[in-house]
Amino acid sequence: MSDASSPEPRREAPTVRAEELHISFGDFEAVRGVSFDVRRGECLALVGESGSGKSVTARALLGLSGDGARVEARTLSLGGVDLPLASRDGDWRSIRGARIGLVHQDALVALDPLRPVWREVDDALRLHTDLGREARRSRVLELLGRAGLEDPTSIARRRSGQLSGGQRQRVLIAAALAGEPELLIADEPTSSVDQAVQAQLIELFAALKADGMTMLFITHDLGVVQRLADRVAVMSEGLIVETAPTARLFTAPEHRVTRQLLAAQPKAALDSLTATPAVDAPGPLLEVRGVSKTFRGAGGAPIQAVREASFTLSRGETLGIVGSSGSGKSTLARIALGLERPDAGTVSFLGGAWSPAPERLRRARRTKLGYVPQDALSSFDPRRTVGEILADALTAGRSTSVRTRRDAIDAALERVGLDGSIAGLRPLHLSGGQRQRLAIARALAPEPEVLLCDEPVSSLDVTVQAQVLALLARLVDELGLACLFISHDLAVVAQLADRVAVMSDGEIVETASVSELFSTPKHPASRALLDAHKSLEVR
Known part of the structure; x- marks a missing residue:
């Protein structure tokens, strides 16, 4: 029997504590009274839709909330010592990198x-x-x-x-x-890598946590959260609407936003795949025959990025290209776009030579090949408004005048679910989902016949990701486009593709219908990708 008069053991103080954290930009309050703590050796995951306040909350711990930010808190401390709320760099030099590490x-x-x-x-x-x-x-x-x-x-x-x-x-x-550092902030560190590398990085973060590292982990991937986090804080519109131990949050979510995030995970497509009818087309729009590409690495050593790769793409068909990081997917995409000259092999587009071929012979067909990049923001001219970006696309680069093409610009925005009122904004002022929709609108503006999408949803939260995927699927179907879709996420590919080509070490090692590939993969690389996907599925 314990002595009632003896003091209770002291609980270790949290490494990080935030109480009533408010972050405002002018009249807009991005974070509204958020409170949380993280203890030594613990991983707290911050999850939520794009724009919910996750990243700006975490960056307040580093004094990096952004220009013009006003940060106020009852408590904002690290190791029991108050963090400066002012954004003067001098106040943070002994904290950034030394006491708090950041993984972008x-x-x-x-x-x-x-x-x-x-x-x-x-x-x-x-x-x-x-x-x-x-x-x-x-x-x-x-x-x-x-x-x-x-x-x-x-x-x-x-x-x-x-x-x-x-x-x-x-x-x-x-x-x-x-x-x-005492604290490691990881802001979406696994969103831009394939699932095999994701699994490796999760193992690395788990090992760091086991060694006593304290982590604040920001992600839209709930499969990653389930395998790494001890607790989860769900954010929505600048508020933490639910905080719970990870296992409880996944089995008994209480808040509507949490249930929506769980429902938006792209997992069901793999469970109910059916065979896709063959596309009835007179001939391929895009044909890649035996292309190879070698680069020079460190010390001049040759690196063969693509080895004798071949595929065809017909009207109304979506071909998914998947593979681990470094397998050659993006290089193959650049060759298909005519942005990279192959060392061997040929590319034909719309019945004519495309690569290798001089640009003067491709120029008239450039508008027939649309491109949606992974990082939409860096693909836009930051000085141009949304309207000017679309005017440029509508005229194949001849004009950026919005006034003379206002109706066409409004129609292009409406097609992708955006309001014409954003035409005067610059890309930096749009959310991630809006920027990706704008990239799709730009690609479709000149009425292409083939759409090439390179990881177009990998940086989006699951709710916005689901919306953009549904948009792409609808537009490809309505417009009768051929689509080349590159992704490291097999669940995403399963939702859109008719066929899938698997790349490994620069080669296309297997091509099959979606249902065939996911039910009976033949190549070891295909089986490894499926195993990595299953290990990261939300259970």
Whole structure:
């Protein structure tokens, strides 16, 4: 029997505490009285729709809420010490990188393309440790190895453009760990990599958590949340509407928003696939025959990105291309677009030579091949308004005048579910879902016959992702388009594609109907992709 007079054991104070956090931009309150805490060795996941306030909440812990942000809180502390609410950089120099590490979503943008990656990690060591130059070099290799990179010495010499998406993400993690932070903020760190790499990164984050790392993990992928987070906080319109242990949230969600997020997960398509009728077309619109492409890697070593790849795409058909990171999907897409010249093989489009061929012979057909990129924001001219972007697309680059094409611009926006009132806005002022819809509107404006989509929904939250996928499926069907759809998410591909081509080490190793591929995959690479997908499904 315990002594009633003895004091209760003290519970360890949280590593991070936020109470009544408010973040405003002018008259708009983006975060409205949010409260949460994260304890040592715990992972708290922040989830919610695009624009719900997840990222701006997390970045307030680093003083990075954005220009013009007004941050107020009853408590905002790290390790029991109040964090500065003002955004003066001098107040944060001893915190950013040293006490709080940040892993960005887009590693390609976060890393300097002109410097070898060892310098990215070395910067953090130089700023936040007392190590000398030689000691830092050894520590860089140690950190790259800790982040799961094989052959750290070779990786350290390369530039970011010479790495796969998964390798770049691991470099960012190594840099974030260099200052031995108390808290690691990971903002959508797995959304732009394939599912096999996702599974590897989850294992890495889980190992860091087991070593005592405290994490604030922001993601729209509830499969990742289920495997990594201890607790989940669901955000909607600047509020945390539900917080619960992970297992309870998935089995007994209480709030309407939580139930909507769970329902929006693209998982049901794989459970009820049926054979798709063959497309009745007189001939392919796009035909790729035996194309190969080799690049030069570090030290001039050849890297064969694509090896004798072939496929056809007919009117009214959607072909999905899937594969692990570095398998050659994006290079093959650039060859199909005529943006990359193959070393061998040919591409035909609309019955004529497309690649290799001089641009003067392709120019008249350029508008017949629409393109929807993964990162819509970086594909837009930030100086142009929405209306000017669409005017440019409608006139094949001849004019950006909105006044003379206002009706056509409004119709293009209406087609993708956007209101004409946004025509005067610039892309930076749109949400992620609006930007992706604008990218689709731009691609469709000149009335193409083939639409090439390269990871068009990977950076969107699950609710917006479902809306954009439904939009694409409807437009492809209504307009009778041929669609080449590249994705690392097999559930997404299953919703849209008629056939799927699997890439591995630059080769197309298997092509089959969706139902056949998902029920009886023949190649080991196909089976590995399906296994990785199943391991990340929401249960």
